[in-house]
Amino acid sequence: MEYFVQQLIIGVTLGSIYGLIAIGYTMVYGIIGMINFAHGDVFMVGGFIALTAFLALLAIGVTSIPLALFLVLLIAMALTALYGWAVERIAYRPLRHSYRLAPLISAIGMSIILQNFVQIAQGARVKPLPPIITGGHRVMSSEGYDVDISNIQIIVVLTTLVLMLGFSWLVAKTRLGRDMRACEQDLKMASLLGVNIDRTISLTFVIGAALASVAGIMYLLYYGVIDFYIGFVAGVKAFTAAVLGGIGSLPGAMLGGLLIGLIETFWSAYFSIEYKDVAAFSILIVVLIFLPTGILGRPEVEKV
Amino acid sequence: MTVPNEAATSIRTPHLLIALKDATLSGFVAFGLFFFLIGLRSEQGSTGALEISTRFQTLALLVAAVFAGTFLRTLAFGRGPIPIAGAVPASVTDFLASAGRFAAPALLIFALLVPVLFYQNRYLLDLGILVLTYVMLGWGLNIVVGLAGLLDLGYVAFYAVGAYSYALLATHFQLSFWICLPLAGILAAFWGILLGFPVLRLRGDYLAIVTLAFGEIIRLVLLNWQSLTGGPNGISSIPRPSFFGLPFTEAEGSFASTFGLEYSATHRVVFLFYLILALALLTNWVTIRLRRLPIGRAWEAMREDEIACRSLGINTTTTKLTAFAIGAMFAGFAGSFFATRQGFISPESFTFGESALVLAIVVLGGMGSQLGVAIAALVMLGGFELFREFQLYRMLVFGGAMVLIMVWRPRGLVSTREPSLRLDDGKAAAQDAK
DSSP, X not given: OHXXXXXXXXXXHHHHHHHHHHHHHHHHHHHHOOOOTTHHHHHHHHHHHHXXXXXXXXXXXXXXXHHHHHHHHHHHHHHHHHHHHHHIIIIIGGGTTSOTHHHHHHHHHHHHHHHHHHHHHHOSSOEEOXXXXXXXXXXXXXXXXXXXXXXXXXXXXXXXXXXXXXXXXXXXXXXXXXXXXXXXXXXXXXXXXXXXXXXXXXXXXXXXXXXXHHHHHHHHHHHOEEOTTHHXXXXXXXXXXXXXXXXXXXXXXXXXXXXXXXXHHXXXXXXXXXXXXXHHHHHHHHHXXXXXXXXXXXXXXXXX | OHHHHHHHHHHHHHHHHHHHHHHHHHHHHHHHHHIIIXXXXXXXXXXXXXXXXXXXXHHHHHHHHHHHHHHHHHHHHOSSOOOOGGGXXXXXXXXXXXXXXXXXXXXXXXXXXXXXXXXTOHHHHHHHXXXXXXXXXXXXXXXXXXXXXXXXXXXXXXXXXXXXXXXXXXXXXOOOHHHHHHHHHHHHHHHHHHHHHHHXXXXXXHHHHHHHHHHHHHHHXXXXXXXXXXXXXXXXXXXXXXXXXXXXXXXXXXXXXXXXXXXXXHHHHHHHHHHHHHHHHHHHHHHHHHHHSHHHHHHHHXXXXXXXXXXXXXXXXXXXXXXXXXXXXXXXXXXXXXXXXXXXXXGGGGSHHHHHHHHHHHHHTOTTOHHHHHHHHHHHHHHHHHTGGGHHHHXXXXXXXXXXXXXXXXXXXXOOOOOSSOSSOHHHHHHHHO
């Protein structure tokens, strides 16, 4: 039981990070129907910007950790959002009216560019960062087995919750959210009704990238290491999460992220750690056999 | 005299101003993008802790380059897309179009002559074998993506199945390459059907992610099933191919001694070259023939409109499964060729990057165009080798090329595709009906 609770805590933390990345995939897919393959690498770029920004702040004498982290959050969100914007502007906008495979290939190209750019600029070695947020709480303890929840785990889950609530509010209540939903339903009709499509799509990328950068900071703080290759694995998992939950659906992305995190954690805890990714992908395939549009996805209406 | 001058400047100034404004904006964006990733660099110091160093000169140079680039571009072409179409005179495009008809035979003759022309150049022969392997993979994937319109992001899984099938059968049961080749193809085809079943009901991008997941599952199983596949160490000392039973060695009864030739290691390379050329041409020939059969027609019909296809009584289940199976079979052939050529395989060779490369070859070549795929494979792998010295930067350039080609020619390098049935041209249709 104690072991189970401990794994649950780890799984939920991991699932939160996946969920934050998955939102970026699901929003972009919902609006323009393309897989933004570079999104995982935007997450990685966010982590790297946070790392160098944090070190730079320490170097110029910002010693208060909470202040430094707050500044890092602002810097990383803003600059990663700029990356999201630039990626869309360079690689996807010219291809908006092209056939489906063209933006996918250019997204794969963009992913290769970002990975190798960071590898050249920051080196291929793994960057270790000593734990910044330490300490934790004992949740329960029995028969010599303690269940701990660390402060960083609490922060990850809370931040994710706040961001997801904020983002859901943005989509449901604001003008921008309404534009986004209109674009998702019918791009052409939305533009006829005066929605600025280019701006809405750009902002979707910007918001997705900002959320991914928060996920990158969380990853950096939680695991304490980062390298240029983390984007691919995390990106594939987050995309799997988005599809599992039903791509295009916001609650689906959160649910899918949590599920993938939990599956991965429990599989490594109770079965074998080597096959945890195999388990996550197999469950995706099994779910899609029975629910071809994911758990919360709307069934696609086929128009002739 | 001052009036025309003023008119001229009033027309010119906005251009300059716009260009200046755009350039300043891009300069700021570039500064934002590069400041923390290029201007600063974190490096592990002697104590193990990360230390930060600055590279503001590089940063300034890059930002200046972006500024100047945008300025000149806006000044020359305005804000719209660069008019490339008009940059090439009509006579040149006409010449290229007429030359295009001879490109395929010319390439084929060149490919046949490569071992003769470059017999002394082992490096070029090896490169030729590599290019032909990817041509074959591209043509195989073209059946699935180009003809049947099923987006497959895990094609390399079947390549891996073929390679491991040959490696395991040859090392454990001492079966010869010529027995293993069809076996590997059949096994890969079975895996294709196995993948095909769960994805039958899926559409578009759900299909893409499931094939990607499938490719990763195969790779991870190969990586972790230590007792069978050797895990990350792979399988080594895989038997090399023989010339229909005659080994390429110095010993008595070998290829060289039977034909009274002096032994040379190049014999085997030349043999491998012709082997992969024959396999690739087989793939091409089968694809061309299949396009004329009902099943090929069904693939293309399904690509265009699945619902219409179903309502016309085409069984989409078998149509999809055959596309997966036949595409996978050719990957299996290519895989067992890869294993016998390398003599060593490990899961390293079957990552998602390979799938992406093959898919890029198919799409950049112009989907469905056999010639385009061959040219794209040649250009991409040739370019890859050409820039081998710039190890660090070549992947960056490769990614950039993928984006640029897509933006410039979304339909691929060779975007003209032979229609399989013409309605306006009675001759073609009549020929087809025969």
